[in-house]
Amino acid sequence: MKDLLKIYNSLLKIYGPQGWWPLLFRKRTKRDKENSFIGYHCGDYSYPKNNQQRFEICAGAVLTQNTAWTNVEKALINLNNNDLLNAKAVKETDLQELKKAIMPAGYYNQKAIYLKKIAEFCLSIKGRTPAREEILSVKGVGPETADSILLYAYNQPEFVVDAYTRRMFTHLNFFNKNAKYNEIKEIFENRLPKDVIVYQEFHALIVQHAKNHFSRKVKINESSFL
DNA sequence: AACCAGGACGTGA
């Protein structure tokens, strides 16, 4: 079985740093490429810089559940336009207003409730880094969302397993398609250096490569397998 | 015009 670190380095060489987690509402820096897509901060791992950005990641992680990121962006922009992109405002705002704002991201009835829950949670921990079980106890936060929040909002070394990871590495014969979330997570964490940047970058690279090679309407060929 | 997207929850075996 091929070395995961070699696959990581191949992907990094092909695609370059991905700049995850995208933060739509941050100041552009000198390091931003002129035409780089807003949000992605390629090669800059100094995020998040404050609790507002931390909450933007939490909100994005919930909103992107089984949903295209382009739809999440619309919802995040609506939230920002209504001054709702912070935990306190989300907690206090009217539920119907919240639903209206996040409508483009789909599942808005349940996601509005989930956003309220995660907002209350963020306020309750007062900026300290939460434990994994703690976040998992929030309704609407499952294993992938919890790991995304820990890895990207709190810079904790928790590997994120999503549908792309499962699909791509099933094709690469690392495990079968009915492997459990935690089994897959352990495979990655046991075979990679416990490095937050590697975890962050690898997950983002997997998403990019899987979009190109392992999603619908895309033929799998020899270049898919690195 | 189906099909799918950076899942999670509730339910009943």
Place this chain on the structure above:
DNA sequence: TCACGTCATGGT
């Protein structure tokens, strides 16, 4: 534990 139905908008 586990398989299955449900949730919803927007792009292809």
